[in-house]
Amino acid sequence: MTIDYTAQVQAWLAPRADEMAELLTTLVAHETENPPGRALRGCARALTDAMARLGLAGEIIDVPAVQAQENPCIVRATVGTGAKTLYFHGHFDVVPVQDRAQFTAVRTDGRIIGRGTSDMKGGIVSMLYGAAAAAELGLLGDGKIVAHLVCDEETGSVAGSGFLRQHSLIDPAAVAMLTAEPSAGKIWHAARGAVSLRVTVHGREAHVGQADFGINSFQHMVRIAAPLEKYVRTMLDRHTAFAMDGNDARGSMVVVGGLSGGGSNFNVVPGTTWFTIDSRFNPEEDLEVELKNLTTIIETAGDAPGRGRVRPVRTGDAAMNR
Numbered sequence: 001m002t003i004d005y006t007a008q009v010q011a012w013l014a015p016r017a018d019e020m021a022e023l024l025t026t027l028v029a030h031e032t033e034n035p036p037g038r039a040l041r042g043c044a045r046a047l048t049d050a051m052a053r054l055g056l057a058g059e060i061i062d063v064p065a066v067q068a069q070e071n072p073c074i075v076r077a078t079v080g081t082g083a084k085t086l087y088f089h090g091h092f093d094v095v096p097v098q099d100r101a102q103f104t105a106v107r108t109d110g111r112i113i114g115r116g117t118s119d120m121k122g123g124i125v126s127m128l129y130g131a132a133a134a135a136e137l138g139l140l141g142d143g144k145i146v147a148h149l150v151c152d153e154e155t156g157s158v159a160g161s162g163f164l165r166q167h168s169l170i171d172p173a174a175v176a177m178l179t180a181e182p183s184a185g186k187i188w189h190a191a192r193g194a195v196s197l198r199v200t201v202h203g204r205e206a207h208v209g210q211a212d213f214g215i216n217s218f219q220h221m222v223r224i225a226a227p228l229e230k231y232v233r234t235m236l237d238r239h240t241a242f243a244m245d246g247n248d249a250r251g252s253m254v255v256v257g258g259l260s261g262g263g264s265n266f267n268v269v270p271g272t273t274w275f276t277i278d279s280r281f282n283p284e285e286d287l288e289v290e291l292k293n294l295t296t297i298i299e300t301a302g303d304a305p306g307r308g309r310v311r312p313v314r315t316g317d318a319a320m321n322r
Ligand SMILES: [Zn+2]
Pocket: 091, 119, 120, 153, 181
């Protein structure tokens, strides 16, 4: 006879549905917008409180702040004592709101709406209750679940997953890692990498009446953008070998000029012009190679006085597991 573990877990969860919804509402109320990375410690405490109620011993690991982050930290809990490790990984920072009311979760028609309910405080609640169910129902066997909840996923992960990796807090011998990010019911086993750059082009300001004496940074930016656009088209043609849904783009994706600006007035030769590049290269590709390709184009295009200077805003390696 096979045992229906799914039915067992669902039967354990069903009477706790309101409790789970209440925890999600509480987590949403912690305004963990990132950037800049606010209210992180308070949300971490709400998580360890919830863990304690579920019989999971959670601890808070303080992490050095990156830029304007306030009290960044990681919440960690181990469930079970078996030798094999399964990671439950999540993040409790959220992207900034358009309206403060988004921090008040609304429960209606079987849904909870509010900032971070989907990405991914709802996932965190599911993982915590899943771990508690596994422990109470004796489903851990010779394994254990280690939950890592980080505070810095939305802006590059230096104070989150990056910290865990840098401090050897992730066991490479672990069996698997599961994250409850929304993925339309499919299991993802690869991720694109990311390179976000800000390019600044310097020239020399001059009033329109003496435009001859100026160096127009905008003109130089256009010269840099032209070969960049050409390269971008080759990126779109580099297709991933991973299975994708019908309408999903197969090429390495990139946006040039998502943000741009410069100059001081319409009648002044612009002394500084800038723009951004955001590249999401395919899982098979390499961060260092991609960064070098883009940087080389930017730094060698155009004439010497108007060469672009590149500042990486954030970078992230691609990942895959076939
Ligand atoms: Zn997320």
